[in-house]
Amino acid sequence: MYRTGFGYDLHRLVSGRRLVLGGVEIPHELGLLGHSDADIVLHAVCDALLGAAGLGDIGEHFPDTDARFKDADSRELMRQTLRMTLDAGYEPVNVDVVIHAERPKLREHKPAIRAALAELLGIDATAVGVKATTNEGLDAIGRGEAMACSATALLRARKTR
Numbered sequence: 001m002y003r004t005g006f007g008y009d010l011h012r013l014v015s016g017r018r019l020v021l022g023g024v025e026i027p028h029e030l031g032l033l034g035h036s037d038a039d040i041v042l043h044a045v046c047d048a049l050l051g052a053a054g055l056g057d058i059g060e061h062f063p064d065t066d067a068r069f070k071d072a073d074s075r076e077l078m079r080q081t082l083r084m085t086l087d088a089g090y091e092p093v094n095v096d097v098v099i100h101a102e103r104p105k106l107r108e109h110k111p112a113i114r115a116a117l118a119e120l121l122g123i124d125a126t127a128v129g130v131k132a133t134t135n136e137g138l139d140a141i142g143r144g145e146a147m148a149c150s151a152t153a154l155l156r157a158r159k160t161r
Ligand code: MG
Pocket: 009, 010, 011, 034, 038, 039, 040, 043
């Protein structure tokens, strides 16, 4: 039995913050503002898994009002989300991600993000899609004021023995 899920996240770009995408630090003069490390890729993938597994959303499990998640490494949120997904009886088959960003160019960073996601999820890199697109200079993303990520995940029921 298969389940599909979708996730989306957006954070504001500001100076004085690190830019972390899929657990990979990207050299850039701006970073994403948030309570945690504001890793939009991992947040979107977490929501895709949670949605597919019928487990709600990332804000319910890791509220940004909780001091425990201040400056949290989102890789840890991803690991906990995977654990909840497995406990619910599902395992990831593949994930597919679109990063919406005007700058920086992400082409050279996509292989590292893909490898990091594959390792975190325990799946082969061939089962991880990482794509990037600009917003053609339109809206807040296009003006470079924010960055967003969309993600889908396919889960299958785990074998019981
Ligand atoms: Mg977020």
